[in-house]
Amino acid sequence: MNNPLLLQRLEQALGHRFSRPDLLVQALTHRSHSALNNERLEFLGDSVLNCSVARALYDAFPDLPEGSLSRLRANLVRQETLAEIAAGLQLGDVLRLGEGELKSGGFRRPSILADALESLFGAVFLDAGFDAAQHAVRGLFDPLIARIDPKASGKDSKTQLQEVLQSRRLPLPEYRLVDVQGEAHDQHFVVDCVLSRPTLTTRGTGKSRRAAEQAAAGGACEALQQAAVRK
Amino acid sequence: MNNPLLLQRLEQALGHRFSRPDLLVQALTHRSHSALNNERLEFLGDSVLNCSVARALYDAFPDLPEGSLSRLRANLVRQETLAEIAAGLQLGDVLRLGEGELKSGGFRRPSILADALESLFGAVFLDAGFDAAQHAVRGLFDPLIARIDPKASGKDSKTQLQEVLQSRRLPLPEYRLVDVQGEAHDQHFVVDCVLSRPTLTTRGTGKSRRAAEQAAAGGACEALQQAAVRK
Numbered sequence: 001m002n003n004p005l006l007l008q009r010l011e012q013a014l015g016h017r018f019s020r021p022d023l024l025v026q027a028l029t030h031r032s033h034s035a036l037n038n039e040r041l042e043f044l045g046d047s048v049l050n051c052s053v054a055r056a057l058y059d060a061f062p063d064l065p066e067g068s069l070s071r072l073r074a075n076l077v078r079q080e081t082l083a084e085i086a087a088g089l090q091l092g093d094v095l096r097l098g099e100g101e102l103k104s105g106g107f108r109r110p111s112i113l114a115d116a117l118e119s120l121f122g123a124v125f126l127d128a129g130f131d132a133a134q135h136a137v138r139g140l141f142d143p144l145i146a147r148i149d150p151k152a153s154g155k156d157s158k159t160q161l162q163e164v165l166q167s168r169r170l171p172l173p174e175y176r177l178v179d180v181q182g183e184a185h186d187q188h189f190v191v192d193c194v195l196s197r198p199t200l201t202t203r204g205t206g207k208s209r210r211a212a213e214q215a216a217a218g219g220a221c222e223a224l225q226q227a228a229v230r231k
Numbered sequence: 232m233n234n235p236l237l238l239q240r241l242e243q244a245l246g247h248r249f250s251r252p253d254l255l256v257q258a259l260t261h262r263s264h265s266a267l268n269n270e271r272l273e274f275l276g277d278s279v280l281n282c283s284v285a286r287a288l289y290d291a292f293p294d295l296p297e298g299s300l301s302r303l304r305a306n307l308v309r310q311e312t313l314a315e316i317a318a319g320l321q322l323g324d325v326l327r328l329g330e331g332e333l334k335s336g337g338f339r340r341p342s343i344l345a346d347a348l349e350s351l352f353g354a355v356f357l358d359a360g361f362d363a364a365q366h367a368v369r370g371l372f373d374p375l376i377a378r379i380d381p382k383a384s385g386k387d388s389k390t391q392l393q394e395v396l397q398s399r400r401l402p403l404p405e406y407r408l409v410d411v412q413g414e415a416h417d418q419h420f421v422v423d424c425v426l427s428r429p430t431l432t433t434r435g436t437g438k439s440r441r442a443a444e445q446a447a448a449g450g451a452c453e454a455l456q457q458a459a460v461r462k
Contacts (some may be wrong), residue, residue, distance in 0.1 A: 038295065039297045040289060040295075040296070040297050040300065042297060043284050043285060043289070043300050043301060044286060044289050046285075047278070047281045047282040047285040047286075048282055050278045050281065050282070051278040051279055051281070051282040051361075054274060054275050054277075055275060055276040055278075055356070058271060058274065058275050065270065065271070066271050066273060066274035067271045069271065069274050070274060116369035125286070129362070130282070130362065130365070131360070133360065134361070172235075179410065196403040
């Protein structure tokens with residue numbers, strides 16, 4: 001760790017040269033390593049990431065309603081996607097972990113990798129402002145955004161999911177009602193869409209059971225689409 | 232509506248003069264009025280608001296852990312706070328609503344006011360970039376942030392809430408377990424903290440019932456604090 005060449009390569013991948021290298025090091029420091037770690041940077045970076053991806057999607061899909069933009073974003077910034085990007089940047093090789101985490105393979109753990117990536121965006125934001133952080137985010141996410149099919153988002157999500165699964169000869173999804181909250185006139189449904197192959201569960205909420213199922217199916221469609229992009 | 236003087240006053244309050252006044256008008260247009268409404272701008276504005284407030288809190292409270300920053304932010308950007316700020320800006324006088332919403336008093340509805348405020352931040356972001364939007368957010372939120380007591384955030388939230396309520400001779404909170412999710416080794420608890428006076432329910436989640444209760448109590452403390460600030 002703290003190999004100058006690896007850090008330089010990371011800066012190149014982010015498109016940002018740190019004027020305060022201590023921020024770069026802090027972003028790579030897990031809480032198991034020291035008190036001065038990346039937890040606060042992660043809080044900041046998470047919001048920078050959300051805002052940058054929101055803007056990218058807003059510009060890229062002028063015809064999509066906010067619900068679709070919101071689902072697309074949720075899928076782009078979920079832990080699994082972030083961890084894969086982090087692995088691509090070989091963040092595991094430059095993380096600073098405590099003894100215990102090192103021994104138990106923390107450098108491969110998706111949550112630790114994803115948090116470190118968000119922390120890096122926060123560190124760039126502090127080092128050089130929002131536009132520099134947005135540039136770093138866009139460099140990594142634009143390729144994923146470019147592969148999103150906006151037409152697919154116009155279709156009814158349950159139908160769309162069914163079509164995708166059938167075209168791949170995979171089993172159809174199961175919808176499970178998880179929770180119903182609120183009074184009778186203002187109910188709030190929570191539904192899981194459960195796929196057995198690939199193993200995937202996405203959750204949707206809505207004011208009717210059908211709306212919650214659609215939301216859950218939408219999440220599954222986007223997860224499958226992202227998975228295809230990353231192959 | 233579209234009174235040039237009112238719009239000018241609004242621009243002054245945001246500290247931003249629009250070079251594209253159409254964005255300002257769109258931000259004030261509810262979906263009941265036209266197809267070109269503020270829903271997409273709200274999606275963008277929500278993320279700008281979250282990011283700007285995150286940065287403000289990060290800078291203002293260098294000693295607070297991310298959990299406290301997160302709770303403080305959730306409280307600052309919740310609908311009730313946004314609607315009060317929007318009412319202070321007299322957004323109700325410049326909203327563009329459809330017939331039905333006009334008749335049913337939509338210009339006073341907290342959700343419509345809060346959404347329009349977020350949309351305005353999104354419009355400034357599009358018009359002049361993140362820094363201009365952040366400036367608008369900070370102008371409105373810095374006074375609230377300045378009144379937050381960072382010492383209070385260091386204390387155990389349940390204790391703190393109890394002390395606040397006792398000092399005001401109000402009834403103690405009730406904690407209600409709402410949901411437990413996940414497998415035995417990776418459970419996720421959802422708890423509501425219910426106050427009878429003032430009537431307030433805040434929800435907390437955590438990996439133990441106690442952690443969820445603390446989170447819910449933290450939300451209640453901050454809600455009470457904000458309510459006090461706004462008086």
